[in-house]
Amino acid sequence: MIDEPATAQPDLPDEDTEMYEHFHFKVDPGQELLRIDKYLQYKIANATRTRIQHALEEENIKVNGKSRKANYKVKPGDEISIVFAYPKREIELVPQNIPLTIVYEDEDIIIINKEAGMVVHPGVGNFTGTLMNALVYRFESLPNQKQSDKDPFGELRPGLVHRLDKNTSGLLVVTRNEKSLNKMAKAFFERKVERKYVALVWGDFAEDEITIDAHIGRDLRDRKKMAAFPGGAHGRNAVTHIKVLERFKLVTLVECKLETGRTHQIRVHLQHIGHPVFNDEVYGGDKIARGQVTAKYRQFVENCFALIPRQALHALTLGFAHPSTGKPVHFVSEIPADMQAVLGKWRTRLNP
Known part of the structure; x- marks a missing residue:
């Protein structure tokens, strides 16, 4: 039985x-x-x-x-x-010759520095032009990749164990074989992967370091968004550690260290505590959230929004035990030009 x-x-x-x-x-x-x-x-x-x-x-x-x-x-x-490792999706993954910035690669892993605006894997409304389309063009064999129409366990996300939002830039690891795929999936599950992001957020912080501990799940009023549930009534546990890096009075540059990896976690947690990510159109960062709204100030903020037409969030570092050698590896990506330009504007405004 x-x-x-x-x-x-x-x-x-x-x-x-x-x-x-x-x-x-x-x-x-x-x-x-x-x-x-x-x-x-x-x-x-x-x-x-x-x-x-x-x-x-x-x-x-x-x-x-x-x-x-x-x-x-x-x-x-x-x-x-x-x-x-993640299950299949029943859509064909078409190889496409799309430029990628590869920080590191060996027989087991590939470290990508993803540009803002690139979708990681195909889904509703984005069946081509994704990071996965580019990877299957460049690399002949990736784990769980669909090999034929008869392969019932083909993947739309070959070698992928985590992802970044479309308009978040920065580091992403992709695996190149089944052993590495399973090793990395286990490392993420056991929270043995260190991920640090930098974000420009609205407002100043009373303390230099804080921890946000609030469940994250689907917004009960808008299913296209996520929401924080501090009492744990909905969603799954989520923890983000925040450290202030630079203060500009009305906005702050912070480091965000993930303990868990929920959808939109950093963006939702920062909105939850009243500090939405700068120019985040989904979670309220695309409007002036601090400061007296004079015509001059409004023009300044609109100029900043034009310099970075996306949320000011970047996956800065990635560290883990190499799936084959077990030795620690650590990767760093510079803050991209659009974010640097906005930071420069705020520095000049603070110290003209």
């Missing part, structure tokens, strides 16, 4: 910034002894034996808190936790 197939549901929705899938469930009381690889094939939709085997090899499948081999036999009451 085996409990009903394909009933396990992932703990994480498909809109998270981190691109992995986590399952956690308890084996039914009536379950007979059965090899874990066979059990999971029945239990989870689209969980092929190969996919399960990769997860087992990378110790991404645990039973009662311990890693198990493929020959382990599940029994009633076992608690199983699984981290898979």
Whole structure:
């Protein structure tokens, strides 16, 4: 006897910034002894034996808190936790010759410095011109890439374990093989990847460092947006650490260190505490939020908005243990020209 197939549901929705899938469930009381690889094939939709085997090899499948081999036999009451690289999407991924800024590459990983305005992967309204289209053109083989129409587990996001918003610039890691894909998915899930962003935000801060701890989920009034839920009534836990880097009285340059990776996390958290990201049109940063609105000041802000026609947010650093060597690697990306130009304007205004 085996409990009903394909009933396990992932703990994480498909809109998270981190691109992995986590399952956690308890084996039914009536379950007979059965090899874990066979059990999971029945239990989870689209969980092929190969996919399960990769997860087992990378110790991404645990039973009662311990890693198990493929020959382990599940029994009633076992608690199983699984981290898979992200599942398929049924749209063809077309290779396109699009310029990319590659900071580093080896046989296992690629570090991209993404420009603002580039969508990371295809989706509704963006089926071409994405980072993924560029990657499959440049690299012949990436993990989970769709190989043929008969491949039911092809990916729209080959090698991807996290992403950046379209109008956020900065560093992104892409994996080049199944081992690295699973290693990095596990690292993100276990919060062993260090990510720091810089953001120009409205307002000044009373303290130099603060931590924002508030759940993030779909906005209850506008499903196209995310919202903060400090009481935890909705959404998933999210933690962002903020450090002041430079003060301009009416706006502030801050460093944002992610502890979790929810959709729009930094932007939502900063809006939640009254400091929306400068020129963030979704979360209220595209209007004057501080200062006396004189004609001269309004023109100054509009000039700044024109210099950076997107949210002033940049993924500055990325650090993790290399998936093959285990040695720590760290990458840094300079603040882009549009953001530098706006910072220059505010510095001049503060100290003419």
